[in-house]
Every structure is written in C-alpha cells, then in structure tokens.
Amino acid sequence: MRYAQGGGLTDAERAARERIRLQAVVRFEAGRSRLSETRIARLERELERGTLVHDRADRRWTPARIKTLIGRLFHVSCTVEGT
Template structure:
C-alpha cells in the first residue's frame, strides 16, 4: 500500500490503517516475526519493520495515525498571486537563469507570504 504524501485518505480509511497497525502491535507483544506479521496483515515487511521500530521507540502512540495534514498554507488569493509571480520568471526575482526549481519556488513563497514549505527530494 503506497499513498501520496499526506495520505490522501478519508478519516475512515485512516482509521482502518490504524487498526492494522494495532493488530501488528498485538503480534509484536507476542514476539511474532515481521515476515509472519506482514503475511497475516497483507502488508510489506518493510512497513512492519517501521511500525515495530516506532513501537519500540515510542510505544503504542508511535504507530497511531497523525491525522490529516491540515488546511493548505496558501489561500486561493495567495495562490493566484504566486502564479502571476511565477509567470514573470526567475530572472525578475533575482535568479541568473529562467529555470524554476522546487527550491526556488519554496524561496519565492517564503519571500512573498512568509510561509515555509518542505521541499521533498532536496
């Protein structure tokens, strides 16, 4: 099961995944091997390894859902303003070439709106 960053899940789907993790915890306490847990719950061994590590480090709270990521940081008006600024190009904003990179867009958002985003993959 792979999901986009933030899950893209409804509350019911998130709760169902949490129930699976709690079933894994019951097996951790019974010292069942990761491979057996993964097969029984129909998840990857890698997921079970991550859950077990989180459970060891933080207990049951370590494997609980963190909930939805919350509301977007930019409102529709700000997004429209950002789009207009992006259309003007990087040169206008002080960069030496015409390439928009994720890092540059992040910096521009910070300058315009004083909001910080995490850029994945950098």
C-alpha cells in the same frame, strides 16, 4: 511570452512545459493548507513573471527556488516536496 522566441522550444515542447507547470499547480493546491486562493493566484503571477525578475539569471524555476519564493512572498514555510 516568458522567453524570447519561445525559449528555443518547439510548439509541442512549449505545450508540454505548460502542462507540467499546470500539473504542479494542481499538486500544490491539493496539498495546500497554508495558502489561500488569492495567494496561489499571486504565486502563479510571480512565476509567470519569470526568474529574472526574482534575481535568478539562469531562467529556471526549481522546487527549492519556488519554496524560497513562497517564503519571501507570504512568510510561510513549506518543504521542497510540498512545493
């Protein structure tokens, strides 16, 4: 679990958050041309590790932060919209 006691969310809210996360991955994969399956899998693992591991104290992934993470991990530039 990424957050203590589920991050204060109900089971339904956690399920909705997970659906949104998976939809984002699908959208990312659909528009990707720069990341291989291996890199996408690594990105998913890094996102699962959480924001604290990546020096983000507020525990939220935003598209801009994910874009920065992609750049740091893979030395690839993308747009926030593409993230």
